[in-house]
Amino acid sequence: MSEPGGLQGGTLPVLEKPTQEDGPGPAAPADHRFWSARRVPAGVVAALLLVVAAAFLYDVAAVRAHRSAMAWRSGLARQLAERPLDDIWVLVGAGVAAALGLWLILLAVTPGLRDVLPMRRIHPDVRAGLDRDAAALVLRDRAMEVAGVQSVKVRAGRRKADVRALSHFRDLDDVHADLDAVLTDAIRGLGLVRPLALSVHVRRPAKKG
Numbered sequence: 207m208s209e210p211g212g213l214q215g216g217t218l219p220v221l222e223k224p225t226q227e228d229g230p231g232p233a234a235p236a237d238h239r240f241w242s243a244r245r246v247p248a249g250v251v252a253a254l255l256l257v258v259a260a261a262f263l264y265d266v267a268a269v270r271a272h273r274s275a276m277a278w279r280s281g282l283a284r285q286l287a288e289r290p291l292d293d294i295w296v297l298v299g300a301g302v303a304a305a306l307g308l309w310l311i312l313l314a315v316t317p318g319l320r321d322v323l324p325m326r327r328i329h330p331d332v333r334a335g336l337d338r339d340a341a342a343l344v345l346r347d348r349a350m351e352v353a354g355v356q357s358v359k360v361r362a363g364r365r366k367a368d369v370r371a372l373s374h375f376r377d378l379d380d381v382h383a384d385l386d387a388v389l390t391d392a393i394r395g396l397g398l399v400r401p402l403a404l405s406v407h408v409r410r411p412a413k414k415g
Contacts, residue, residue: 240335242318251310320364324399334397338362341396345369348392354381356411367393367402372411382408 265276289296322335342362349358349369354376361368369389373381385406393401 239317239324240319240322240333244313244318247310247313323362323364323396323402325397326399336396336398338364341398341402342367344396345389345392348388349385352381352384352388355385362402365400365403367404369404369406371406371408373408374411378408378410382406 262279265279269275319335321338323338323341325334325336327333339362342360345362345367346358346360349355349360349371352371354373356372356374358369358371360370367389369385371381371385385408386404389404389406393404396402
C-alpha cells in the first residue's frame, strides 16, 4: 500500500495461507472473495435441531417402553390432524419455515465478509484482503496531504470510494483535480483485485453565524 503508516487502531489486512496438511490446492480465481464461516447461524441451527431431535427421540423411546406419550407431542399430532390447510396458524407456520429455509439457502450461496476487499495475488498460495475501513483510512490520509483540504470524509464500499472534502482555500476545481490524481494513485497502490471507482466532492466549509 502507498501509506503503510495509515493503518491504525489494529485494522490490518486479512491473510490466508493453506497449511502443509491442506496442500497448495488449486489456484482460486483472481476475483475470489472471502467466504464467511457462518459459525453463529450454523451453531444456532445445529443447537435447535439437537434439541428437537432429542425431545422426539426421548418421547419415542418412552412410548416404546410402554409409557404415555408426552402431552406436547400428542397435542401437536392432534392439531396437525384437525386443523385445515388454510388455517391462519398453519399458514403462519409454513411462512416462517419457508423464510428460515430461504435464509439458510442465502447464507449457503453467498460469500459474506463484505467488509473485506480481495487483493491481487502476488504469491499463489497466499490470499490477502484489505478491510474497507482500512482502505478508507489510507485514502483519507492521502487526501489530507492535498493543499487546501481542511477535512475529508471517506466511505469505502465494495466497488466505490466516496470522498467528501472541505477546502478552505484554493480554487475548488484545482483541489478537486489534485484529489482525483492523488486518490487515483492511492487506490492503485492498495493492490485490490477490483480497484475502487472514485467519487470526489469538494465544497467550502459552512459559514459560521
